[in-house]
Amino acid sequence: MxxxxxxxxxxxxxxxxxxxxxxxxxxxxxxxxxxxxxxxxxxxxxxxxxxxxxxxxxxxxxxxxxxxxxxxxxxxRNLEVAYSAASQTAGRCQQVARILHTAFTRLGQKPEYVAIRALEKREYMVFDMPNGKSPGITQNGYHVIVRVEDMVYDAYTGPLGMKSADYLSRLHAEMGFAWKVVSEP
Structure with a gap:
């Protein structure tokens, strides 16, 4: 038996x-x-x-x-797409955020969308990657990430995510940026 x-x-x-x-x-x-x-x-x-x-x-x-x-x-399965190099392109953040939010919700977490806007109507923000590169992550001054407790996730953080403070210290816009929790990306 x-x-x-x-x-x-x-x-x-x-x-x-x-x-x-x-x-x-x-x-x-x-x-x-x-x-x-x-x-x-x-x-x-x-x-x-x-x-x-x-x-x-x-x-x-x-x-x-x-x-x-x-x-x-x-x-x-969509998580593979969300964290792929192809998703590390300006303009893909909303799609990636929806995928991540759905996955965390299905896993019983309480994810939040966090909208980040460049100040003074600037259109570009860059993100300092661990490899030393700083790709432009937006061409319209808007970026969205997903936050679960004190961790944030997007295509640039990869599946390990990043502490909110660390993420925000790596994000740059010419005149600064502001962020807030929103209900939709």
Missing amino acids: RIPCAWVSGLLLVIGLVSGPARAATPSTAVSWIQPGLLSASTIQTRLLACLARGDIVGAIAMYEAETGRVAPVWL
């Missing part, structure tokens, strides 16, 4: 049946014992958040598909 179990947050979960003894297993063996639907949605949600916190979008998608036996939902 096989006993279902799984690795949850680094711990081996062993579920024994009343009529049989409980057994422990290695992670690879344990995964083969998981019955479809055994893990609750909140467990999968927690594991997805853990993968994403490590910046592992591909791993999150693979884990979801392995655990559920279904293709990963569009909102999860």
Whole structure:
């Protein structure tokens, strides 16, 4: 008789049946014992958040598909697009923010859109990247990011995100900028 179990947050979960003894297993063996639907949605949600916190979008998608036996939902697959180099282009921020907001909402978080405007009707803002480059992130003086607690996310932060203060210290506009939480990007 096989006993279902799984690795949850680094711990081996062993579920024994009343009529049989409980057994422990290695992670690879344990995964083969998981019955479809055994893990609750909140467990999968927690594991997805853990993968994403490590910046592992591909791993999150693979884990979801392995655990559920279904293709990963569009909102999860879209994260690859949102954080791709192609999305690090002026004018893509609203689309990226919608993708990120949807994903964080589906994962039980409370994301907020944060609109950033260059002051004095200036049209350009730049962002200092860790690699030393400072790409222009807007040509109309408007940029939007997603904030979850004290972390912010956009195509430039990548899936690891960045502390709000660090992000704002890397953002530059000729006459400065102002930001505020908004309901839509």
